[in-house]
Amino acid sequence: MRCIWVSLLLCNCLFAASSDLDAFVLDGTKKSELHNGDALMQSFDAEFSEPEEDFDPLQGYNEVMTQINDRIYVYAFNPLARTYKKVMPKRVRGFVNNFFHNIYFPIRFTNNAFQGKAQNCVEETGRFFLNTTLGLGGLFDPASNEGLIRHDEDFGQTLGYYGVGSGFHIVLPVLGPSNLRDFSASFVDGVLSPIGTNDDLNYRIPESDRASGAWQGAKALSDYSYYVDDYEKMKKEAIDLYHFYKNVYEQRRERLIAE
């Protein structure tokens, strides 16, 4: 058996030496053939998940919605975000972004508190007071210069923190990838949102649901203007758009929950 391996390796060696172009393929093949079936390969099985086991009851709908969303982004949102980026001076775009970030303080604070992250709550509170006062209503972000960093948390992450699984994947119209847990949780965050439709809030800014829609659209545009180039870049990576976005989303959320 040993002889076979050695001769195989030497063969490959000659091959590899004779063709520089193929060298990386051949040498790599050897390495992992050595591990065929052994404990090492099994250890990798434990590290990566087998996608077939995913429960994806909405797959048919999700795939269609992924394509529709992609069209919407390519033909409507991307040009819109690029125009916004071009027309708006960078500074002003920064003010808008800071402002929205600042008024979302209640959502971040509550979810950090739900997860028992006391230090984050203290820092978020510090940020909110500093940026609202010295930062002129949140347009500037002096808190970051003071070493108070932001701690983004939402209710989906809170549920995940307490061990709630993601549930099946849902591609939302326009908003894109989500899952049962995060989609349900977004309504809880919505209740606390200063620009949402909950009129019991004493800090709600819009006076009607219609105005609320406009505010949320503005926030979405402001947020997306920072990622519009990433969208194209990411899309280029994909071999299958639906499974790519789905997996990137789920992995990223797992990571955010673990942080």
Place this chain on the structure above:
Amino acid sequence: MTGIVRVAVLTVAAAVGLFAIEAEKIKPTMRENIDRALELLKKEQLDTKQQATKIYAMFDGMFDYSLMARLSLGKHWSRLTPEQQEIFTEKFVAKLKKSYMDELSSYSGEKIELKDMEQNKSRLHLLTHIVAENDVYEITYKFYRAGENDWYIYDIDILGVSIVQTYRNQFSGLLEEDSFDKLLALLEKHSI
């Protein structure tokens, strides 16, 4: 691994210029390669393709490309014939390199910081930070041990998203509905 096999592996490694690195040398080697790569990227007389070729030459030996190919297929790998495995590996590596080249061409002077090495069970993780204007992007190079103290990269996490896992999901999704040949055709289409 037995002695003879190890000698054989090392001979092969020497012949093709690939170098498994020792654990202690991972960080300094990566630092050196990254610095040289960034230096190269600043040379404007080279086009992206030339830059990429030179950069591959630096990093190729650190990656176990064919293990990456195999891991991205998951359990579908063993259902392929050896010929199919070989052709898949070739196309997969081409796609990886294409992605890498796209990344390079969008490089605009961000600083790359190497953080500490972390041991994760039998793996070593090298955490790096790409410091952009408004944000810090976290990239983790994941090494496994192939021999006594020979380490190779088998996966990269970008913001906590494993590239091998994303390929695994895409390939699995495709193979559920389509043939292996369709998958190869798609890989090829995306490597241009």
